[in-house]
Amino acid sequence: MSDRAETAHTEQPQIAASAAAPKLGRWLSASAIRSYSLVIAIAVVWAIFAGVTGGIFLSPRNFSNLMRQTAVTGILSVGMVMVIVTAEIDLSVGSLVGLSGMAAVMLQTVAHAGLVASVLLGLGVGLAVGALQGWLTAYARIPSFIVTLGGLLAWRGAAQGISGGNTYPIELPSFMALGQSYVNRVTGIALVTVAVAAIAWFAIHRRRAERRHGLESRSAIGTAVAALVASAAAAGFVLTLNAYAGIPVPVLILVAIALAGTFLMSQTTFGRRLYAVGGNPEASKFSGINVRRQVLWAFCIMGLLAGVAGCIYAARLGSAGPQAGTLLELDAIAACVIGGASLMGGRGTVLGACLGALFMASLDNGMSLKDVPDFVQSIVKGGILVLAVGLDALARRRD
């Protein structure tokens, strides 16, 4: 309380109040507008596709498919955004998905391992590769483009090697469930109730902390509206999915990872340092941040998440093939960039990346529903990627 009393009695009390936060300004910041515009873009795309498919696009069944299709790219994009924020890149992610999925499935087939062991192996392979590539980038000072380009080739070769070119069908039902099962409807309702409660608690906790530090000028209405919108979205999301078969397991995993990722990036010292390192590595170094260690961590997390995605990818297909995951890195990078990440580093959010993944998956799904030929789909996606980033660059230049 004494801090607040002190600031209230300085010569310029207005500074204390306005320094804390202009009420509306925060909600209209550049990055906020970016996120909103992506949400709007997704809404528009959904509306268009719903229209031209006679409503099938937004049917519970297709919505469920769409969410499931987003999962793998979404999980990868959570890791990729961390790497991109540090101004590095990881091109080996697709090959790593193939390799880790293959390792997990082969352990089941060849060594009769159970769910836990095989998943741990998949994660372990991803983490080990991530650590290696991170070390080569951060400590051996080899450009990440080259390290991960080499990885793209090498890990694909490794997958070919250990599988002998064969595709391994999955026989373990618990593992298969990772990609193909649904969360019980009742559990789904329970989860969303917990989620809404958590949103409410978080909002209240924040208000309380603000009041404790004398920042009541912050908009109470803004916080309430945000909490309400988030709760409504969560509820709508789960209810639609429940109308078909429940929340798909991969989607639940994606949500959990996305929440953890968002928390890590925006609420921890680790995340803060990651943004600093990407924004200005020199200034970060002079501020005592261990720049190399931060980069290494980013790659480790990326590798770990590639392991997760690898397991889910294989589970969804029902088998692990040596070509699994080809070109997935491009989808992940596109998702991050559409979501607002800058390849120069220092910019990008997990939420944006996931929305970017959802956007791309929506285009995919909608165009497939309309039987648009594959080559046209590729051209459209490429064009939209350039358009999205071009518009963003234009908007930033005007700032």
Next chain:
Amino acid sequence: MTVQKEPLLQMSHITKTFPGVRALDGVTFDLFPGEIHSLVGENGAGKSTLMKILAGVYPEHGGKIRIEGQPQQFRNVRDAENAGVAVVFQELSLVRELTVGENIFLGREPSRFGVVEWNRVYAQAASLLRELNIDIDPRVTAGTLGTGRQQTVEIAKALSHNARILVLDEPTAALTGAESENLFAVLRMLRDRGVGIIYISHRLEEVFVLSDRITVLRDGKTICTVARGSFNQQALIAQMVGREVTQLFPHRARSLGEVVFEVRHVTVTDPTGRGGLLVDDVSFAVRKGEVLGIAGLIGAGRTELLTALFGATPGRTGEILVDSQPAKITRPSDAIARGIGFVTEDRKRSGLVLDESVVKNMTLVALEHVSGVFITSEAREIAASTKWFDRLRIKAPSLFAKVRTLSGGTQQKVVLAKWLMNEARVLFLDEPTRGIDVGAKAEIYQLIDNLAQSGVAVVLVSSELPEILGLCDRIVVLRQGRIAGEFSGAGATPEAVMARAIGASLPAA
């Protein structure tokens, strides 16, 4: 040579302003053909800016330039080159991966129907180098040459333009004695051919030997011009540094505590492997509440010293003691853990994350103490930042304003706040008021004084003599990496400090 001729070059009432700083204020300068006219002055006096205007680097400026009586309007460097101006700057601009011959003819290679005639390139380069008595094979890759020889190639490149006006900015800084002598011979030969030469250097002995006339610049103004026969070192130095005290520095009545930071026999080797010593056997100590100044010319090793002491560059030997305890500092976090802070020379490059907000920049060092060991608390950060925001009177729209949008002075305050929030006990300041307007400068001087009063030990590197003399209790002068002098109290005069910085003898008491 006092033959009356038409001036080859006339620069009249040249003015140049950068945001917040008036670099040149009505400078007049002229040059006759067949003359070596030297420009001298402190760092920041405006010499390089004036020459950049002549070279066409700054097309926008006040005043007029006339060459052989014809008014000139340089829109770019090419225009200046075509008018017969050739400049060799201090910063090397050779392309390291290309050969010497390619560098000399860069952009104007003799060609036939668009195809370069390499034989002619190398033949012409070889004959040019021979004529200038430079023993370098034009087919050698430029990057493999030492800095001194690279500089010689730059001079050859400038001369290959058949310039009427040749400008050299600190040409002997990286040359050996023999190379310098060679250069002087070449310059005299060119002068005798009628070329007008502008020579910028801090080495007054050289300037006296070479020049026909010497002009002194100070604070962006022409102070005086003297001709051969009237050269006097003491008088020249006095003109370079003498000025009315228009800036008020806070009155210093400081009580000094015990020694809190000490450096013994510190040596820093050049990390680029050229084998030189950037800092050579430097020792000093700073007390609690004391402001120690480190003066010297650019390249004397001041920034290199601080950066190495902070643990940000490798190759340092010697001892560092904090509170009389030996401190092992191998990286910046070691220094920070010992309570040392470093406000670097270039805040945009190494002080701030420009696209982040004020609060995120301020909390960057003390993040774990202020916000939380793992989970950050925005409310705590805002509270801590508001305190410094108010105390330092930071003029920003809010704590969330992006630092990039702030003025230089405000940005510097954010950097200072960052270190103060971390409770720095020893603060290194490297050119803290560079690129900052007069009003903000005064505020920062007050802040520095407040810091000293509250017991912080301050080490201040500055190229502005008034600043160093006005703020510091003691001044150490570095020259070519070594301590060249130490002053305090009445002995600390601008002339004495400048004399030590350039290696001249001290003025008579």
